[in-house]
Amino acid sequence: MTATARPHTAVLGGGVMGEALVSALLTAGWTADDVDVTERSAARAMELSGRYGVRAADPNRKAVKGADLVLVAVKPQVVPEVLAEIAPALRPGTLVVSVAAGVPVAVYEAALPEGTPVVRVMPNTPALVGKGASGIAPGSHATDEHLALVEEALAATGLVVRVAEKDLDAVTAISGSGPAYAFYLIDAMAEAGVLLGLTRDLATRLAVATVEGSAALAAQTGDHPVVLRERVSSPGGTTVAGVAALDAHGVRAGVVAAARAAYDRSRALGAAARPTPTAEPGPARDE
Ligand SMILES: NC(=O)C1=CN([C@@H]2O[C@H](COP(=O)(O)OP(=O)(O)OC[C@H]3O[C@@H](n4cnc5c(N)ncnc54)[C@H](O)[C@@H]3O)[C@@H](O)[C@H]2O)C=CC1
Numbered sequence: 001m002t003a004t005a006r007p008h009t010a011v012l013g014g015g016v017m018g019e020a021l022v023s024a025l026l027t028a029g030w031t032a033d034d035v036d037v038t039e040r041s042a043a044r045a046m047e048l049s050g051r052y053g054v055r056a057a058d059p060n061r062k063a064v065k066g067a068d069l070v071l072v073a074v075k076p077q078v079v080p081e082v083l084a085e086i087a088p089a090l091r092p093g094t095l096v097v098s099v100a101a102g103v104p105v106a107v108y109e110a111a112l113p114e115g116t117p118v119v120r121v122m123p124n125t126p127a128l129v130g131k132g133a134s135g136i137a138p139g140s141h142a143t144d145e146h147l148a149l150v151e152e153a154l155a156a157t158g159l160v161v162r163v164a165e166k167d168l169d170a171v172t173a174i175s176g177s178g179p180a181y182a183f184y185l186i187d188a189m190a191e192a193g194v195l196l197g198l199t200r201d202l203a204t205r206l207a208v209a210t211v212e213g214s215a216a217l218a219a220q221t222g223d224h225p226v227v228l229r230e231r232v233s234s235p236g237g238t239t240v241a242g243v244a245a246l247d248a249h250g251v252r253a254g255v256v257a258a259a260r261a262a263y264d265r266s267r268a269l270g271a272a273a274r275p276t277p278t279a280e281p282g283p284a285r286d287e
């Protein structure tokens with residue numbers, strides 16, 4: 001039986017998320033020969049090619065020349081310069097997928113050759129262990145087949161949901177940035193355990209297992225979080241006392257404020273990436 005051919009793929013930017021994407025592609029059936037990574041840092045490029053066997057020596061423009069799929073994984077502030085660099089070298093029909101927070105599809109479509117299919121993805125770092133959550137949204141030239149290819153590329157990362165582009169800033173605020181809120185909670189719980197006399201190692205293991213187990217229980221039962229919380233809360237017991245203290249300290253309001261701040265920041269990053277009205281869109285391709 002022959003393996004299904006995968007589109008040749010260039011991952012631009014091999015940082016935290018670029019590496020997660022490379023790892024996911026290789027798990028999803030791409031071979032190391034199918035994947036090029038580009039990196040501004042030569043040391044990081046060597047690290048990635050050593051770890052995954054992928055080619056990581058080419059500049060962005062050279063890497064996209066032979067690619068059917070381009071994954072943009074540089075910081076939002078770097079996206080405009082990378083698009084200007086690759087636009088002349090993109091082959092017609094190459095799908096451009098970006099994980100950059102906030103940067104709207106319109107920015108890619110204005111900078112890339114007319115008709116280039118674009119899909120935006122908002123993943124998160126638990127993708128590294130196959131427990132991620134990603135929202136994906138199509139640009140105006142992306143078809144159902146393009147979305148299906150993105151789903152195939154992300155198959156090893158965890159949950160992948162199709163959303164409208166207008167919802168991606170909210171997805172960023174909840175699941176994109178969300179792991180940091182969960183780690184914040186784990187850290188706070190562990191610290192509290194130390195305060196109450198547990199060793200740090202034990203307190204951390206208990207906090208991690210508790211958050212992991214609670215997420216698994218919510219996912220497997222599908223029960224509302226309030227119902228699950230009620231089941232922990234014996235009348236007059238310890239949990240209601242603890243939850244009342246969370247309320248008194250405004251923790252729920254803090255979570256909402258955190259998500260709102262992340263949402264606003266995502267929108268600001270997007271606004272900063274938009275070209276000035278005088279900029280010339282629609283570059284020609286290299287011949
Ligand atoms: N880290 C996360 O949890 C998530 C990140 N993202 C998005 O992923 C993108 C990358 O973020 P991270 O991986 O966290 O950042 P990072 O800083 O770890 O990685 C960015 C990488 O791009 C490289 N780079 C910079 N300029 C370059 C260029 N011109 N060509 C090629 N490589 C270049 C840097 O050397 C660096 O290794 C961002 O746009 C971010 O919004 C999206 C969802 C989650």
Ligand SMILES: O=C(O)[C@@H]1CCC=N1
Nearest residue numbers: 101124172176177178
């Ligand atoms: O903090 C950031 O900007 C990126 C996007 C979502 C998670 N990390």
